Amino acid sequence: MSIDDDAPAADKLRPTALNWLEYAGFRVVDRALHALPLPVAASVSAFFWRLIAPKLHRHRRAMANLHVAMPELSAEDRATILAAMWDNLGRTSAEALRLNEIADDPSAVTLNFSDDALAILRGPQPAIFVSLHLGNWEVTPMAAERFKKPLIGVYKKVVNPLVEAVVVKQRARFYPGGLVSRAPDAVRTITRAIKAGFSVAIMADLRDTHGDFVPFFGIPSRSTPFPAMLARLHHLPIVAVRAVRTSPGHFRIDGETIALAVSDHRKADIIENTGRIQAHLERWIRETPSLWMWGHRRWKADAFAKMKSDAAGADLKS
Numbered sequence: 001m002s003i004d005d006d007a008p009a010a011d012k013l014r015p016t017a018l019n020w021l022e023y024a025g026f027r028v029v030d031r032a033l034h035a036l037p038l039p040v041a042a043s044v045s046a047f048f049w050r051l052i053a054p055k056l057h058r059h060r061r062a063m064a065n066l067h068v069a070m071p072e073l074s075a076e077d078r079a080t081i082l083a084a085m086w087d088n089l090g091r092t093s094a095e096a097l098r099l100n101e102i103a104d105d106p107s108a109v110t111l112n113f114s115d116d117a118l119a120i121l122r123g124p125q126p127a128i129f130v131s132l133h134l135g136n137w138e139v140t141p142m143a144a145e146r147f148k149k150p151l152i153g154v155y156k157k158v159v160n161p162l163v164e165a166v167v168v169k170q171r172a173r174f175y176p177g178g179l180v181s182r183a184p185d186a187v188r189t190i191t192r193a194i195k196a197g198f199s200v201a202i203m204a205d206l207r208d209t210h211g212d213f214v215p216f217f218g219i220p221s222r223s224t225p226f227p228a229m230l231a232r233l234h235h236l237p238i239v240a241v242r243a244v245r246t247s248p249g250h251f252r253i254d255g256e257t258i259a260l261a262v263s264d265h266r267k268a269d270i271i272e273n274t275g276r277i278q279a280h281l282e283r284w285i286r287e288t289p290s291l292w293m294w295g296h297r298r299w300k301a302d303a304f305a306k307m308k309s310d311a312a313g314a315d316l317k318s
Helices: 017-034 038-055 057-069 075-096 099-104 115-122 141-146 161-174 186-195 226-234 266-287 301-317
Strands: 109-113 128-131 151-155 179-181 199-203 207-216 219-223 238-247 250-257
Touching: 017 038, 017 161, 038 057, 038 075, 057 075, 075 099, 099 141, 099 161, 109 115, 109 141, 115 238, 115 250, 128 226, 141 151, 141 161, 141 199, 141 250, 151 161, 151 186, 161 179, 179 186, 186 199, 186 226, 199 226, 207 266, 219 266, 226 238, 226 266, 238 266
Parallel strands: 109 250, 128 199, 128 238, 151 179, 151 199
Antiparallel strands: 207 219, 238 250
């Protein structure tokens, strides 16, 4: 049962003809991939992603992002990384349709948590779990399920309401507190969930239009302060998690705590801890850049404008 079952139902837009067409295509792909053994389905999906994705505009954005973030790489290195990225995303897309199958296989997931992160996972205290679009991020809540640590998830809605309904249903098992979009009432819903004993799962690697500027790959980047804010408000630990594919249909979930700054200056602590979260995620991306989704709009003009402004300010002080 969702923690917000008694909340008013959100207004739903009537699906358009395009929505129905997209949904029909989604169901065809879903059924076709379900007809194959999971490793075969993942390989087929990866093949088509490697074939089609490099021809789309998102590939150009991914190439630009990778060039800005890791300028030390050669053009050949960047091309190799992005080819592997599309392969990973193809496999992740197929595996995301079979999450229950993966979770029901006791050999499919192994945990590699630090001692303090494992103690948090085993203990009764809620925690803030932050992750990123790396490897197969859909698998990460299986660590919490294994230890019966209930989660509420913060997510970005799928634009197509028909596909959205399927996505939410497929993930309901892993988020007994429900999935909450970043709507105005999200803080209220999540606060209620935390007080009821639920931990919070947040993808923290995307650009937040209203977020704080903190370094990410050396670039001042608008990043979500939400995990740091929740941790500060409710005195909760933050655990970073990632899921790395070790073989077809098998994954290792890593978990590490993030040391938090605590002082009398609330806003300063939130910005500092947001920076620590982003630094941790950056370290993981640098370890395996081919597993991160480089096609997001992570950096925009305001980030580079701030970088130039900061540099000009530093020149004036020198």
